[in-house]
Amino acid sequence: MSEPATDTPVGTVYRLDDHREGRGALVVDLAKTPTAPTAAPEVDESPAGEAVDRPDNPLADWLALPDADVLPAWARSRASVVANVQAFGRLTWWHTRYHGLRTPKYLVKTVLLAARGFFRAAAGLWPTLSAQDHTAAVKALRAQVKAKPEDVDLAVRLQMAHYTRTQSRRWRFGAAAAAVTAAAIGIILAPPLLQVGIAGAVVTPLAYLGRGKETRLLDQASPPLRVDMSAQQLNEALRAAGLLKSGSGKDDSELPKVSCTMGPVRDGRGWAVIFDMPRGGGKTASDVLAKREVIAQELGVDEIQVIMSRVRAAKGGNAGRVSMWVADDDPYLGPLNPSPLEKAEKFSIWDAVPFGQDARGNRVAVPVMWQSMFFGGLPRRGKTFSQRLLTAAGLLDAYVRHYVADGKGGADWKAMKAVAHRLVMGAEDDAIEALKAMLQELLAEMERRFALLRDLPTSVCPEGKLTPEIMVKYNLPVIFVTIDELQEYFTAMEREDREQVINDLCRVARRGPAAGFVSNFASQRPDAESVPPKLREIITIRYSTQVVDRTSSDMVLGKGKAAQGADASVLSEDHKGVGVLVTGPASFVTVRADYLDGTGFAALCARGRALREAAGQLTGDAAGDVTAAADAAGLTVPAIVSDVLEVMRHAPRMFTTDLLAGLANLDEDTYGDLNAERLAADLEAAGVKRTSKQVKISGANGAGYQRRDIEAAVPAEILLSTGR
Numbered sequence: 001m002s003e004p005a006t007d008t009p010v011g012t013v014y015r016l017d018d019h020r021e022g023r024g025a026l027v028v029d030l031a032k033t034p035t036a037p038t039a040a041p042e043v044d045e046s047p048a049g050e051a052v053d054r055p056d057n058p059l060a061d062w063l064a065l066p067d068a069d070v071l072p073a074w075a076r077s078r079a080s081v082v083a084n085v086q087a088f089g090r091l092t093w094w095h096t097r098y099h100g101l102r103t104p105k106y107l108v109k110t111v112l113l114a115a116r117g118f119f120r121a122a123a124g125l126w127p128t129l130s131a132q133d134h135t136a137a138v139k140a141l142r143a144q145v146k147a148k149p150e151d152v153d154l155a156v157r158l159q160m161a162h163y164t165r166t167q168s169r170r171w172r173f174g175a176a177a178a179a180v181t182a183a184a185i186g187i188i189l190a191p192p193l194l195q196v197g198i199a200g201a202v203v204t205p206l207a208y209l210g211r212g213k214e215t216r217l218l219d220q221a222s223p224p225l226r227v228d229m230s231a232q233q234l235n236e237a238l239r240a241a242g243l244l245k246s247g248s249g250k251d252d253s254e255l256p257k258v259s260c261t262m263g264p265v266r267d268g269r270g271w272a273v274i275f276d277m278p279r280g281g282g283k284t285a286s287d288v289l290a291k292r293e294v295i296a297q298e299l300g301v302d303e304i305q306v307i308m309s310r311v312r313a314a315k316g317g318n319a320g321r322v323s324m325w326v327a328d329d330d331p332y333l334g335p336l337n338p339s340p341l342e343k344a345e346k347f348s349i350w351d352a353v354p355f356g357q358d359a360r361g362n363r364v365a366v367p368v369m370w371q372s373m374f375f376g377g378l379p380r381r382g383k384t385f386s387q388r389l390l391t392a393a394g395l396l397d398a399y400v401r402h403y404v405a406d407g408k409g410g411a412d413w414k415a416m417k418a419v420a421h422r423l424v425m426g427a428e429d430d431a432i433e434a435l436k437a438m439l440q441e442l443l444a445e446m447e448r449r450f451a452l453l454r455d456l457p458t459s460v461c462p463e464g465k466l467t468p469e470i471m472v473k474y475n476l477p478v479i480f481v482t483i484d485e486l487q488e489y490f491t492a493m494e495r496e497d498r499e500q501v502i503n504d505l506c507r508v509a510r511r512g513p514a515a516g517f518v519s520n521f522a523s524q525r526p527d528a529e530s531v532p533p534k535l536r537e538i539i540t541i542r543y544s545t546q547v548v549d550r551t552s553s554d555m556v557l558g559k560g561k562a563a564q565g566a567d568a569s570v571l572s573e574d575h576k577g578v579g580v581l582v583t584g585p586a587s588f589v590t591v592r593a594d595y596l597d598g599t600g601f602a603a604l605c606a607r608g609r610a611l612r613e614a615a616g617q618l619t620g621d622a623a624g625d626v627t628a629a630a631d632a633a634g635l636t637v638p639a640i641v642s643d644v645l646e647v648m649r650h651a652p653r654m655f656t657t658d659l660l661a662g663l664a665n666l667d668e669d670t671y672g673d674l675n676a677e678r679l680a681a682d683l684e685a686a687g688v689k690r691t692s693k694q695v696k697i698s699g700a701n702g703a704g705y706q707r708r709d710i711e712a713a714v715p716a717e718i719l720l721s722t723g724r
């Protein structure tokens, strides 16, 4: 079921009807693979007279096999049978407790009804007991005697009739009294169990007799949704949401209802149902998806628990068919999912990258080749962690060349220095220059590649695109461009620079894929400045962690997405690493991303460096980075030296004040209170010899450091290995 207004990601087997098949991985299939050519229609060689479906066969309709599952939805897999039997058990137990608690109330109610029944029975029997059949005769004779008092015969007949009535009454009352007394004695003398039986046998028909038109002996039990879900609840919720017509005063049976083609049945940790909106109501499946919040409220759950999607024609659906799964509780909380990449030795970037899992535990993998990605959301919700998963996959493929820029220049991407061909940290002036230079380098490489691909024969390059073979043969590794905290660059730049950078990013994202460029961008603030719509619209995969409202969600995921149900504002602060993944115009799914922390990521970077060294693919900044080389060689460079080099990555000289600010940004805990004197002392203790204490930058003189002085403190063998 595709998530929320969710439309199932293109090509995804969204497992709303997982009970049919075993659960499997869900690959967000962005590159629509051409469908296999359809086989030529088979010629029916069987004798024409035997074909049951021949049009002239009068029994054709009758003999036609219905195209429906033989087994009911709940019985189609072992897991489903178990889940549904358990659900039935839970429901029975719930009813037992519910009605058990109310038994005293039911008993009192029964006795009261029985009392009313007794009076009704007595009133009904009264004409018989009081021998009213004889009263009429007595009355008639009395009238005649009154008219003819002298008629002795009449007087005698009246006397006789009166006598007969009195006798009759005596007999009838006597018999009734005897029956009641006998029953009472019987009850008193009978063993206790029989007493209960007799009392039941007496009270039950009396209570039945005493019931009124609206009388209900048992309370109406409505179990919570996690115990039971019925089609009636669904209809009521849809009616309340204005998706089904309601008619005041009309009987329930006269109102239009959805027709459930499956369920509700128990499926995993929730209820699954597939239903069709009734024709004539003018409401579509998309209308249902857009009302997720109201439906959830009517069902008494949080909208995060309601996972809906359309069922498209390819899966036997239509414009009114909705697949819905209502989870028992928040499906995106619980233990972390460790990333499978953490244990992987290698990975081919041409394969879909394991990314996370959806509400029902289906694995979600994202193919990144030919794609561009954008991550957005509020701070501290797991945006960078999720974005890093895709870059991390590229670490394990030696034929991926990483270009990385982190506008905050913090610890998140620091480990990439071991691998990245270019690594830009921070958004200070020198870093902005480095970013601009990186983009120029990327654009030049892109044009070089296009020229090269154009010249290749069609037999080698049939689609004008990079292939795994061309990649190796012509040494054209996939280029992975990761930029985090884009907003830092945009806010730090002048308008003209910003326009230029946005245009360059657009070119990389739009034209780059064919040349083997994968863009992976992230920004924090969901406003037009931080997420330029022009760039966002080019991006093919968007992921948003929690944002404050639907407008912000649309800023990241695309205009109108929230109305379709792809709304990251329904997520809460607890949803770390959970986001809405939009993979196409009508495809999205809410995913809980796998967890890969900084240590795990650093280990992958180290593995990536070793892989590249072995494949001769360690290039650019990573090849010349002394601290990364020292790490790889198992040598320790004093932390202060390595961190100062990190901060001075883009600058041959730096004023002490800027250096202190950069160090604090890199590691607030360690360097937050550092001052110029202590910095100088620490560096001196680490072996740094300053050739001068003053530096000149852009014509201004001031206290500062030269990078080459710091590098000189690194062990000689490392400097040698990096070619210095």
Ligand SMILES: Nc1ncnc2c1ncn2[C@@H]1O[C@H](COP(=O)(O)OP(=O)(O)OP(=O)(O)O)[C@@H](O)[C@H]1O
Pocket: 336, 337, 377, 378, 379, 380, 381, 382, 383, 384, 385, 386, 524, 545, 576, 577, 578, 592, 593, 594, 595, 596
């Ligand atoms: N997939 C995940 N599963 C569980 N927890 C996660 C996941 N991803 C991130 N987290 C938690 O969320 C915290 C914040 O993550 P992250 O640094 O990626 O946030 P962010 O949105 O990038 O924040 P900022 O914009 O401030 O950099 C992490 O420290 C981690 O504890």
